[in-house]
């Protein structure tokens with residue numbers, strides 16, 4: 117699932133250093149000539165593509181990027197030092213537009229791609245430069261020019277790294293609210309969430325991942341129960357699924373059976389998607405005792421053969437969410453690293469994605485055909501009624 121992440125930043129290149137106006141003045145050397153050196157160039161600001169970043173969230177915390185100014189020229193023909201360039205890392209896939217001219221400055225498409233976005237000012241010339249046969253003691257020196265200043269709009273199409281799966285009311289939207297700035301609606305009735313939503317989970321500077329919240333899934337979703345299962349497609353591009361389970365349901369529902377029902381729906385939607393790494397998250401831990409949770413956990417291990425991690429959280433007061441997000445972040449980073457370094461892994465993942473896409477397309481077509489047939493049957497019935505009445 118995609119959404120567009122946006123940020124606005126100001127980039128300021130350094131000013132060029134001024135040229136120096138000076139004359140050599142030493143004992144025994146009367147009327148020493150001009151010796152004012154040039155200034156140094158101002159530093160430029162560059163954007164660099166970085167495959168390890170995947171959101172623009174860091175740019176909400178720092179919005180101004182300023183490169184160093186060039187040093188002024190000095191006497192004794194000393195040139196000022198150039199200002200240092202500034203390299204700002206942005207995720208691969210970022211497009212960069214000048215806010216005022218609306219010109220597309222760059223599309224950062226590759227890791228390491230470097231684009232200048234604000235050019236440093238040019239250095240001023242010292243008075244030595246203006247020496248000539250007719251003017252032996254020039255008093256002219258020029259100033260360095262200003263560095264470019266630009267306001268940039270960064271845009272990035274973001275794909276979710278982790279998807280939330282679970283029954284209605286399990287607390288998926290509550291979890292997204294607890295760990296990101298996203299504000300999906302939360303309520304104590306099923307099907308609160310009607311459309312998928314995304315949020316950025318920021319762990320620390322330059323470490324973040326994207327979480328997708330989708331409408332709840334119920335048993336029979338593949339036959340169109342509830343909101344159906346078409347939203348499951350938004351889980352397909354993710355690295356990892358978190359299966360949220362209400363550990364203390366108010367009705368007599370059995371969390372283990374409910375979880376199994378969802379796994380079945382997932383498998384009938386796309387067997388490949390069902391094989392994706394899935395961690396179990398027991399939510400509403402505040403409503404159950406430690407013993408109850410331990411028993412539940414053991415039942416998942418015994419009855420569903422759950423081998424992967426199981427977490428206990430209380431999304432409503434953020435309990436346990438930190439540890440969960442740290443672990444998700446590590447797993448996502450490991451995946452990104454492997455994608456960048458391991459060709460076999462990359463092609464394996466691409467093949468899996470393709471297979472999944474095909475399965476998903478077939479499932480959605482099948483369910484569309486079923487719905488159309490059901491509608492047709494209903495219309496035929498209405499038609500019969502009509503016949504009967506008249």
Ligand SMILES: Nc1nc2c(ncn2[C@@H]2O[C@H](COP(=O)(O)OP(=O)(O)OP(=O)(O)O)[C@@H](O)[C@H]2O)c(=O)[nH]1
Nearest residue numbers: 284285286287288289290303307308309332431432
């Ligand atoms: N006690 C307790 N209640 C929680 C917790 N997490 C969520 N809830 C409550 O559970 C209810 C459902 O939460 P939502 O986040 O809307 O659930 P959802 O999974 O997004 O539901 P749908 O959008 O309908 O699929 C709300 O009343 C929440 O306040 C928790 O950790 N503890």
Ligand SMILES: [Mg+2]
Nearest residue numbers: 288289308309
């Ligand atoms: Mg919800």
